[in-house]
Amino acid sequence: MLxxxxPKARRAFLLAQLEGLTYAEIAQxxxxxVSMIKQxxxxxxxxxxxxxxx
Structure with a gap:
């Protein structure tokens, strides 16, 4: 599906879903x-x- x-969008999604990271942590x-992570x-x-x- 992904x-x-x-690559960055896929990584952001996986970090949020599998690792439970916040958007701020993923952005860092x-x-x-953070707005790019939201996108x-x-x-x-x-x-x-x-x-x-x-």
Missing amino acids: DNLP QLGVS YMLRATQQCYFSLSF
Whole structure:
């Protein structure tokens, strides 16, 4: 499901879901802003939703 995501978006999603990190912690690890993490998470969530819907 996540194969079509950019690497940072995929990593952010996995860090949140599997490691339970906060957006701030993920942003620090990936060297991006919290708002970028929010965008990554939205994109990953949409990707999962659409993968399951069709």
